[in-house]
Amino acid sequence: MDTYRELMKKARTHELILGGLFVLYSSLDVETPSFLAEFANSTIGVIVILTFAISLFAYLNPIVAVLGLVACYELVRRSRGSSLVDADKMIAYLPQTQPNCRDLNAYNQFSNTLEQEMVQKMAPLTGPSVGEVSYRPEVEDDHDAAVISNH
Numbered sequence: 001m002d003t004y005r006e007l008m009k010k011a012r013t014h015e016l017i018l019g020g021l022f023v024l025y026s027s028l029d030v031e032t033p034s035f036l037a038e039f040a041n042s043t044i045g046v047i048v049i050l051t052f053a054i055s056l057f058a059y060l061n062p063i064v065a066v067l068g069l070v071a072c073y074e075l076v077r078r079s080r081g082s083s084l085v086d087a088d089k090m091i092a093y094l095p096q097t098q099p100n101c102r103d104l105n106a107y108n109q110f111s112n113t114l115e116q117e118m119v120q121k122m123a124p125l126t127g128p129s130v131g132e133v134s135y136r137p138e139v140e141d142d143h144d145a146a147v148i149s150n151h
Helices: 002-010 013-027 034-041 043-059 062-091 098-107 114-121
Strands: none
Touching: 013 062, 034 043, 034 062, 043 062
């Protein structure tokens, strides 16, 4: 407990305020602004945020720095989710395909083709009517395979 008191004595007022802001951001479900979410979604943005989080350990109280690290993690995590919301908003601007499909289905309704008419005119095939054949089938070694029966 003495170590905690020593750390708090060394903490300056602006560090305490910053630590409080870090706690509030991490604990409350604050929506990240879109420009900041886009920046945090980029590779360069993650590198800048990570550099900022590591630099907190050099200049601030260690407790405030850990809170800042958690807040930076939350910023990156929340930014990943907000890009999906933006994608959902963009779907509203895409053209709808359902009316086009109905129009195309109307164009695909047509009468029988020549091929369909010719097949209908042909006599139906009934059973094997091959007749006499001049060859005898040869069966190779079946390697003790099971017999296939026609039931």
